[in-house]
Amino acid sequence: MLVERGETLAVAESLTGGLLAATIVEVAGVSAVFRGGLVVYATDLKASLAGVPEPLLASQGPVDPDVALALAEGTRRACRADWAIATTGVAGPEPQDDKPVGLVYVAVAGPGGRRVDELRLDGGRAAVRAGAVSHALELLAELLRSPAANNSRSERAGV
Template sequence: MGDTDARHQRPAGSPAASVVHRLHECGQTLATVESLTGGLLAAAIVEIAGVSAIYRGGLVVYATELKAVLAGVPEDLLAARGPVDPDVAVALAEGGRRRCGADWGLATTGVAGPEPQDDKPVGLVYVAVAGPTGSDVHRLDLDGGRDHIRSAAVIEALRLLAEHIPGTDDAGVADPAGASRR
């Protein structure tokens, strides 16, 4: 993957390769649930040799109603907050983990542009992870075009997962700038 992170820099090494390697070492599995990235996260993961040992599968739930139907996000949460929300991101990650029978769920939701969505600005992205020890979500405020926002979301999601895999820190992935994480 030749994409850049939130700083418009290429991470050292492949973030996906680092995550796949660590999950393999730990004997743990992964599932993905994607909205704005539309399959890019899964594609980044499955291009790594040996991924079949750790990757259970993924869901692309671009339409809001599919977030409930396929990923199990509560309909009342979607109705109250909309699809671009930190709690929705966590529910996506938890739903992917549960539906695919994986140790870890990794999710993306946000606004890639070119237009704002439901009063949410272009570049607002939430990446979430759910795993054996709980869930975490990061807010990203990205700039740039649609392609950059989507590819940066993939890198940042992988970075978030790397922070939570046992025995890892950031898996050799450079720290972002250009994105506020809260």
């Protein structure tokens, strides 16, 4: 869909630690649309590399829906991409800052809109990370199919 639209993608990953980007680059020809991404596992890198406001991180912590959206928006800017996907959450094995294992926020931001989903995933680290990646790609596809995303494309094309 991105190729057809002439649009690009970037990712910001925390709990998925590069798994999302690795999954994306398994697709032959993806270099036509995939710009790259940021693995911002450490909280301070979410601010310094992805542009998440430090006051937001200080007040909400890294596992938060607003932080996920800020990660996506900041990554769009940093990577000069049309769309960005961001993942943040707790993969385990222990809770983090009173957030339970399996709590994940996946955000997608692009010219056709932005959305963040809260997930409660079961299983160990691998299952939580894989579930986050799967949901992230499904969410991107859903937004790309949405009328708002398609209207945005028409406006940019001068239609």
